[in-house]
Amino acid sequence: MSCRPLQVAGRSELLERRLRRYHPRFQDAVRALAARHPRLAGLAASFPALLFALAVPRTRLDPARAIACVVDGAPLAQAAAPADLPLWLRKLPPEAFVRPIPRLPDGELFRRQIANHLPRSLKLAPCWLQLVAEAAELAHEPMAAWIAREFVREPRRVTTARVRLICLWAWFSSQPTTLGHDLIEKPWTPDMRIDAACSAAREWRTVVALHANLGRMPIADMWLRPGRMAGYEFMPLDSIATVVEEAKAMRNCLRTLGSSLAHNHSRLWSIRKDGERIATLRISRRYRDPLPNLIELQGPGNIEVSRELWWVARQWLHKHDLSQIDMRQFDWGTAPIDRESWPSLWRPYWLAKRRIPHWLPVAPSRTALELL
Structure with missing residues (x-):
């Protein structure tokens, strides 16, 4: 009796176990791609992230070239390049991918650092990956490595609600010629822990809010006389x-x-x-x-x-x-933000990121300020 059918059955069973580890919402897409060629199916073991990225590509990413590289037997690094996928993702399990994989940092220093801060929990891996991507987009690669480390250390203290403000403060911490930097009392440094960073970022936001509320001109009517x-x-x-x-x-x-x-x-x-x-x-x-x-x-x-x-x-x-004395009050939330201070604060960030995020609009917004 030939052992080949048993070997094929064993490989099929192993592949099935690997495919089942992907998120149920994307199982059909991943299975369909894996069925197209044995080398694509092999990615479930050698590079789960690449298989997912090719089956569930992010917006404006055409996976055809990367798929062709895999089918042709190209090295994984060569196949991952057209998919814009860093090789350090090889170490993440299928459970980490619950949405199209966003752009991720891939500098030489970052690659060395991230290897020490990979998530140990399968359950927390998706949140970890999303936080790393957001920190890189909102701030920079050093911040992405930092958030990865802090999440692994204390996942309950690192929440998506906190990341935006911390990243904005960290970005301005490295921009000494900006007004946002001038308002920082304690800048971000990589050796900070999450609680200290949150506290310093909140202090910065308080001063930013004061600046946005009052502007550069003194209050004209102090009601009383010195x-x-x-x-x-x-x-x-x-x-x-x-x-x-x-x-x-x-x-x-x-x-x-x-x-x-x-x-x-x-x-x-x-x-x-x-x-x-x-x-x-x-x-x-x-x-x-x-x-x-x-x-x-x-x-x-x-x-x-x-x-x-x-x-x-x-x-x-x-x-x-x-x-x-005229003490007529604005209803809460209706006083205008100073029109000069708002763009002075955020223009350097808009220009550096080459976009104006919806949460930091061009028009002065009290709602946006309060949601930072």
């Missing part, structure tokens, strides 16, 4: 620079109030004595009262201030004719 009372000096925080300086000196969160200032809901003042910053004051409406009120008055690090200082602040407030 002045002195009982030895204390009341100074307006009417610009990006004064707000940022006060926030740093007083260790508080004033930088988060850009939207409140733009919507005419608040005004900020610095209280000083003998040139020293003593407290930060926020003026706003309280409940149904249409007149200005003392809403917050706090010292460095948000500590409570004395009863005396509250009384001084109230005396200063009531030196003004409060009935004449």
Whole structure:
């Protein structure tokens, strides 16, 4: 009895097991391509990603040339080139592919780095691959290698919702001649961990929002006048620079109030004595009262201030004719973004990426700003 039928049956069974590992949605396409030639079927073992990429090509990719290379017995590197598929994908299992494979980084340094950060979990492999592709597209290859490493380390902390902002901040971290870079307090570096990167990116977004809300010109109407009372000096925080300086000196969160200032809901003042910053004051409406009120008055690090200082602040407030102050407010979300600041912030990114993404439009958008 010949053992050849048994060998053929064994190979068919092995191929079937490999094909079953592809996502059910794409099984028919993968099987149809594998059935066209034994060498194409062999990719299920030697290069699962290439078989998938040829069966489920991404938009505007014609797989014919790569398929011909495989059928002709060309080396895998030669066959993968017309499919624009990096060879490091050979190490990924069929379970990693749940959508057409996007463009992926393939620099020499990246290839060396990515080998150390491949996903160990079949379940997490698709998310890992998508994050690597997005990081490369949104930022650059070093960011793609970094996100691959951080996802393998702590997959629960690396989510697609976080990646866009982190990548935008990381890209501007490497662009020293841009306004976006000037607003960064802590730039991205490859040795950062995910939590530190998220924190620094959020801080940058806060300053970006302040800049987009206030623009370059000082707030024209501070409601009240600078002045002195009982030895204390009341100074307006009417610009990006004064707000940022006060926030740093007083260790508080004033930088988060850009939207409140733009919507005419608040005004900020610095209280000083003998040139020293003593407290930060926020003026706003309280409940149904249409007149200005003392809403917050706090010292460095948000500590409570004395009863005396509250009384001084109230005396200063009531030196003004409060009935004449226009405190009409914008409805939340309706105050316009500064038209000069928006393109100044994002133009370098649009030009470098040669596109204007839908999430970062040309027209100033409060929605886009809030979704970063």
